[in-house]
Amino acid sequence: MDINEKVATKKIILAAPRGFCAGVDRAVRIVEVALEKYGAPVYVRHEIVHNKTVVDDLANKGAVFVQELDEVPTGAPVVFSAHGVAKAVVAEAKEHNMIAVDATCPLVTKVHIEAQRHAAQKRHILLIGHAGHPEVEGTMGQVAADEITLIETVEDAQKVMPPDDAALAFATQTTLSVDDTAAIISVLQFRFPDITGPRGEDICYATTNRQNAVKDMAKGLDLMLVIGAENSSNSQRLVEVALRSGAKQARLVADKHAVDWDMVKKATHIGISAGASAPEILVSDLLEAIKSRYDIDVVEHGHVKENMTFKLPSILQN
Known part of the structure; x- marks a missing residue:
């Protein structure tokens, strides 16, 4: 399309919060x-x-x-x-x-400490997460191999056979789908009524906030674009949440160069979010790319303000 050939206005809804946590x-x-x-x-x-x-x-x-x-x-x-x-x-x-x-x-470290505490108290840990994800490998590596079992799906939760007479605990990867994880936990708690859960929510505040924002804005969207990497769990989950919550289509894009412009052409209401590891510059670049092709009307959707900060490790504070 010629850069000057602008057609019908695209309504762009920006999810808030989005991007870096x-x-x-x-x-x-x-x-x-x-x-x-x-x-x-x-x-x-x-x-x-x-x-x-x-x-x-x-x-x-x-x-x-x-x-x-x-x-x-x-x-x-x-x-x-x-x-x-x-x-x-x-x-x-x-x-x-x-x-x-x-x-x-630090929110992953919290899960590590939970796993170590459960193992010290002789509880077998059922870890809800995705096989091969580095966070899962790190958490499973906090305890002996026979002290922890990975649960990826509801079906896994229905079939898992922990060691006989073992006290049980569960923990979760921090970047999972809130709804999917709740379903898995429900099965585990039904099967094992005495299972011990985390003292606080394992899924991190940023994952929850970004999923809630997308969930709230998805209905009525022709297309949801989520900026993030293919190997980013929290970004993948945002796409799933958008589709489940009513968006007609949703796609994960690494940046503006990965956009299917035929999909954009057919869409009037377009949502944009970004996973927790995607910098805001990628959102700005995508908006500029759409603006170069269409007239756009941009609104921000969401009211949650994040002010969480974490200190640098002590070795760098000297």
């Missing part, structure tokens, strides 16, 4: 401060958060992203991602005299 903001800042303190390179185990734009920006500043610690020189600074790591990873870094900087989101 406190844990992601802290993790990104940790890498930046580590680079200031130690100089480049600073190694980062796995993506610091699930977003290519963020990772590329930090790489340009001197961060080196690796999959495992055997790629990190002895004695070098290494940052653990916001998703958390298993105890074995921490022990390996210590063994090789690495300067370990833990960027684990």
Whole structure:
């Protein structure tokens, strides 16, 4: 389409809140401060958060992203991602005299502490989450393999056979669908009435807030665009919530370049949100891209204001 060929006005509804959460903001800042303190390179185990734009920006500043610690020189600074790591990873870094900087989101750390407490009290843990997700691997790595079982679906909850006569507890990944998780917990509590739950909600405030905002605005949308990475659990869940809550179509897009413009052309009411690891610049870029093709009327939907902040780890406060 010619850039000057503007047609019918598109109604754009921006979800609020959207984008960066406190844990992601802290993790990104940790890498930046580590680079200031130690100089480049600073190694980062796995993506610091699930977003290519963020990772590329930090790489340009001197961060080196690796999959495992055997790629990190002895004695070098290494940052653990916001998703958390298993105890074995921490022990390996210590063994090789690495300067370990833990960027684990404090709300994930809370789940780690819960798992350790349950294991210490001889409870078998049923962890609700997605296999292969780094947060799940980190949480399962807080206890022995025979002390924890992964539950991914309602069907898993219906079929799981924990050790005979074991006291039970459940915990959850922090970025799950609130509704799906509630359904799984309901099955577990029905099957195992004495099961122990977390002292507070495991699903983090940012995940809940973003899902609620999308849920509230989805009905009446022709198209919901969620900015986020394919491997971002909380972003994937926003797409599911939008479809379940009434949006005619919903798509996950990494950035403006991933948009299916034929879908946009057919839509009049378009919602936009962003996962907790997606920077606001990607939202601005998408709006500009739509504006270059159509007249747009932009409104923000949602009233929840987030003011959560987390301190940097003590090793960077000196």
